Amino acid sequence: MxxxxxxxxxxxxxxxxxxxxxxxxxxxxxxxxxxxxxxxxxxxxxxxxxxxxxxxxxxxxxxxxxxxxxxxxxxxxxxxxRKKIYLTRGIDIMFVLDESPSMAARDFSPDNRFEAAVKVIESFVKGRDHDPVGLVGFGKDAVLEVPPTLDYSFFLQQLHSLKVMELGNGTAIGMGIAIACLHLKNSTAKEKIIILLTDGENNAGEITPETAAEIAASLGVKIFTIGLGTNGEVPLEYTDPRTGKTFKGMYEGVYDAALLKKIAESTKGNFFSAATPGALKNVISSIDSLERIEMRSRVKxxxxxxxxxxxxxxxxxxxxxxxxxxxxxxxxx
Amino acid sequence: MIYYPDNLWFLLLIIPVSYLFFKNFRTGKHDLFQTEGKWGKQQLHDVYLLRWFFSSLVFILFMLLTVFALAGFVSKSRKITDLPPKGDIVFTFDISRSMLSDDIPPGRLKRSLLFAKSIMGELPAERYGIVVFKGRGVRIAPVTEDSEAVLNRIASLSPAILTSKGTNIEEGVKTAAVSFPAGDDRRRFILLFTDGGALSGKLNETVKLLKEKEIDTIVIGAGTIEGKELPIRDKEGKPVISKLDETVLKYFAVETGGHYFNLADPSAFSGVMKVLRSEISPSRVEVVRNDSYLLPLSFALVFLFLYILIRIIPWKSVF
Incomplete structure (x- = not known):
């Protein structure tokens, strides 16, 4: 104007x-x-x-x-x-995403579990306004991919660069949560949450999920856990980024619902189960609406x-x- | 003080304009003699001369004042104290191979990284990000409160993390300039660590961008003017000597309204901290320069109207 x-x-x-x-x-x-x-x-x-x-x-x-x-x-x-200036600090949100090979199971047609998870994370982030978002990936090991930031373009760029099996064959849920907690420890946000997306049982890492959940609870971090996948045999296909070899086969395995529920409850979060793309979207929408704070802003x-x-x-x-x-x-x- | 001194070059246009006025005056005078002969009325020639004189004068005055309006003279300054006491700092590291030179111990890049870490230690409440550049710029860490993550990324920096060749300062600074998140009213700083050697990219474009985005720049020159041989050879097999090019870095700092420090100078750290503290402080005083263009432009418009009027008014019925 x-x-x-x-x-x-x-x-x-x-x-x-x-x-x-x-x-x-x-x-x-x-x-x-x-x-x-x-x-x-x-x-x-x-x-x-x-x-x-x-x-x-x-x-x-x-x-x-x-x-x-x-x-x-x-x-x-x-x-x-007109520039919107936020006067309140948003919620810090850390995604902890499973990158183990089982996430390549194709029961979220037309995508596999991993691709479906990436899509819903992207839509979630795009729907937020001034909440710092971070990303931790885990397989056999866990790594901080993005520290909590308002730079959504950087976050999405890193999110799309993730690959199944990049962090080894395993599911170190505890390590993923612990890494996320470490990077939320010094945050000045009033609310801090972790959204854990996994399809397997914890079978790697030096820190157990229970211990990691205790650390989260002591830091006042809520954990929302999302169990991905269906029961029964599912076709699976992925390419190992280190060797370039493609693996195909049938996969049968389920996440540890009891463990995920326990983690969520011990940190005052919630456990969700998502067996279809629609269900996963609904779960993410529920978390999105649950975790909103009133933002004060002024127009500059x-x-x-x-x-x-x-x-x-x-x-x-x-x-x-x-x-x-x-x-x-x-x-x- | 002048805001846009480059616009003063338009004053050179007065030369061809004056030339055309004179040339056409002579042609017109000649044509008048051709038409009237030597028996022509003197009054006609006087009016012709007067019209030509005033018409040329007001047009040249119009040009002069328009150029002054374009140049923008600074008339007064204003002080603002009500600014947010928070800052976002993006460390922008040149990671070209010349930064491996150890003319300043323990090496240009290593010393730059230690310097950045020390700043984070002194100002833990600010948000930090990292950009590295060679032939292109890459965001290594987004602007974040998580200083732990930034420190980890700093520790992993080396020329090996980016394969592109060259030292494109424009790419580096542009990448840094778009790294600042929107929705905040924080002060924005780019701390540029480079040796200034073989820089490419358009510095003027970069300066314009930084001014537009109101980003403060602190340039930190890494290395010595004498330089040192690098552990690499050029295409002809000759040793490569890398030197700190302070001229270009100082120019960049001055043009962006920022500051320049030499990393080898023991007082550089305290100097940078002083700048950062004074800029981030809530009692900061900012001098705002007002561009005074209204007065010259008003007079320019008056002269333009006069130019039109001179051509409209019938002068004693002879023209």
Missing amino acids: ITFIHPGLLLLLSFVPPLIYLRHFWPGRGGRFPFSFTIWQKEIFRPGFGLTRILLVTGTLAFWVGVTLFILALSGPELVK IETKPVHREIILIGFLLVLYNFFIRKWLLREVV
């Missing part, structure tokens, strides 16, 4: 039409040697309808547009931008003066007219 610092000066625009009339149409106007002798074609003292006329007309138009722009620039035009008005650009264009238009008349058409006065 454009506003003017001195809108009253726009009244000067009312002088433009009378000036145009006086300059170009008033019969009593003076100073008329407005043509070049070089274009006198013996019989009539007027330019032809070719290039000369085009130059004259465009030059005249440019001149008056230039004058108008000068008046606009004098009125102090500014581009106004930022203005950017644009008079300089307008003056420059006006100036060039007036000069364009000048050079056409004085240089090309050789107007003398």
Whole structure:
């Protein structure tokens, strides 16, 4: 939106039409040697309808547009931008995502479990406004992929770069939670949550999930656990990022619902089960609506003066007219 | 003081404009003699001269004042104290191979990393991010409160983490400039660590971007002016000597309204801390320069109107 610092000066625009009339149409106007002798074609003292006329007309138009722009620039035009400034600190949200090979099981048609999880995390993050989000991946080992940040583009970039089996063959749930807790420890957020997405039983890592949950509880971190997958045999296909070999087969295995429930309850969180893409979306939506705090914000008005650009264009238009008349058409006065 | 001194180059346009005024005056005078002969009225020539003089004068004055308006003179300053006492700092490290030089112990890059760590130790409440650059810039850590994560990333930095060649400062600073999260009213800083050697990229574009985004820059030059031989050879097999190019770095710091420090200078750390503390402090005083364009532009418009009027008014019925 454009506003003017001195809108009253726009009244000067009312002088433009009378000036145009006086300059170009008033019969009593003076100073008329407005043509070049070089274009006198013996019989009539007027330019032809070719290039000369085009130059004259465009030059005249440019001149008056230039004058108008000068008046606009004098009125102090500014581009106004509204910027939302949050006055309250959002919730810190850490996703702890299972990257073990079983996450490649294709029971979340058309995606596998891992792809479905990535999709819902992405939609969750895009729906948040000012809550720092972080990401921990785990397989046999756990690693911090993204520390809690408001830089959602960086988060999503890292999220999409994750691959199944990148962190080895195993499911170190406890390590994943512990790493997330470590990076939430010094957070100044009033609320901190971990959203754990896994499809297997804890079978790796030096820290048990129970111990990790205790650490989380002591730090005031809530854990929401989501068990992914269905019972029975499921086709599985993944490529080991280290060797490049593709593995195909049938997989049968379920997550440890009792453990996930225990982790959630001990930290005042919730356990959810998601066997289909729709169910997973609903679960994420539930967590999204549960974990919202009232955000206070104010709107900061930022203005950017644009008079300089307008003056420059006006100036060039007036000069364009000048050079056409004085240089090309050789107007003398 | 002038905001945009580059615009003063437009004053050179007055030369061709004046030339055209004079040239056309002579042509017109010649044509008048051709038309009227030597028996022509003197009054006609006087009016022609007067019209030409005032018409040229007001147009040149119009040009002069328009250029002054474009250049933007600073008229007064204002002080603001009500600013948020928080800051986001993005460390921007040049990780080109020249940063491996050990002309300052324990090495340019290592010393830069230690410097950054020390700043984090002194200002633990701020948010930090990391960008590294060679031929292109990459965000290594987003701006975060999690200083643990940032420290871990700092510890892992080396020229080996990025394969692109060169030292493109524009890429590095642009990547850093877009790393600051929206929705906050914090002060924004880029701490640029580089030796300034063989820099590429458009510095002026970068300066413009930083000004637009209101990002403060602190440039820290790593290395010595004398330089030292690097443990690599060029294409012809000759040893490569890398030197600190302070000229370009100082220029960059001045143009962005920032500060320059030499990493080898023992007072550099206290200098940087002083700048950061004074900028982040809630009682910070900021001098805001007001661009005074209104007065020259008003007069420019008056002269433009006069230019139009001179051409409209019938001068004693002779023109």
